Amino acid sequence: MVAKKTAMKKPVMKAKKVTAMTKKFAKAKVSKVSAGGKGFKIKIGILTGKNFDPIPVGTQDPKYPDKFKFKNNREGWGGQFHIDVSVGLKMAALHPDLFEIDLMTGKDITQARLKKNHVNMNFWYDVGVAMLQKDKKHTKEVMAAHKNPDCRMWPSWEYYDWVLYKPNYMKQCIKAGIPMIDTIFIEDGFDPKNVLKQVQAKKWDKFFVKPAHYTFFGAGAIHGKTQDFIDNPSLLANYAKENKSMKAFLVQPYTLKPNGKVFDEVRNFFIDGEWAYSVYTDGTDYEGVYEQPPGAVKDACKEIACRCYKEVLKAAKWQGKPIKTLMNRIDVGVVPDKSKPKGFRVFINEIELEMTTWLARYVPFNLCDRMGEAATKKARELLTGLLKSGRKVPDAAKVKQVLEVLEERLGPL
Structure with a gap:
């Protein structure tokens, strides 16, 4: 396979219609108490x-x-x-x-x-x-x-940047024993020769590189066979030039399912500090989106997501005080694996703040109300x-x- 640039999995955006109408927006009773003066809001x-x-x-x-x-x-x-x-x-x-x-x-x-x-x-x-x-x-x-x-x-800025600078939460999760994809952390600029040397030491046949700070929708990603990068050093050299303004990168083995397709995700959502719902997103089929059905996969993904969320709570603060978050999405990768007791393995792929896709049309309740x-x-x-x-x-x-x-x-x- 020739090394090439590629986009990471896009956020699920495909919408579907639902026929049932949810209840109308609630109307609050106007308080008889004078709230800060007439008309103040x-x-x-x-x-x-x-x-x-x-x-x-x-x-x-x-x-x-x-x-x-x-x-x-x-x-x-x-x-x-x-x-x-x-x-x-x-x-x-x-x-x-x-x-x-x-x-x-x-x-x-x-x-x-x-x-x-x-x-x-x-x-x-x-x-x-x-x-x-x-x-x-x-x-x-x-x-x-x-x-x-x-x-x-x-x-808050500190909590926001803890999530946006991916090495922060990834290293914290790894320290806590939470499964993640094996990762080489690059935090002082992209050095093609050094990166390739570390990849070869890991004996990865294929690998994937993406910026680790202020990026999404697959911006600035590249992947390919290790041998292709060895045979053609200009591939990584050009990548380094194109991303010279960035300092932090994640280098990971290219993780696929046994059928050769990109792994699937179960996206777990937490609202006001509690697990709320999960949605399956197919790794390659953007039409493959639905509420994750009950079963072993849902349970395993919820369990690891809840472990990860405990780490989120350690970072979430407001005015220096710990606080439950309003909304988090924790993406759990799922790969079929016959060597595992349940026939699959799971790992944390990403933590997201409120500024992400909530998948409102795939939720088993009225997300707007909640x-x-x-x-x-x-x-x-x-x-x-x-x-x-x-x-x-x-x-x-x-x-x-x-x-x-x-x-x-x-x-x-």
């Missing part, structure tokens, strides 16, 4: 932009803004209404008298705008997405917004943490009063 920013995660047909909020619709069916992967915007609208529908939701697209994101909100939640548009725009000024501003504590954004409630709780937690830490929050006294009203409605955190 907590302003929550939601960073959006997913055009690949449509919600089940017919479940959209009737007030879904036209600006955020993807009317080109191909562009919206089968749907014009997507989960990130829908969750923000759900939060507003749950507490219309207490919340004002500031929905933002990528071009809207500036430090100045984020600072005007009491708290912000990023459901999609992060530094990696900004880098795809090839606009250095814009990327710099988005990066600054993520780092600036006065932007009051979840995920995430709307979880995001409301998270907003309360984030704002409470900000106030307790002494961090500057606009209208702090009024925000505190609204939080008290929410506690009356929803109970203590």
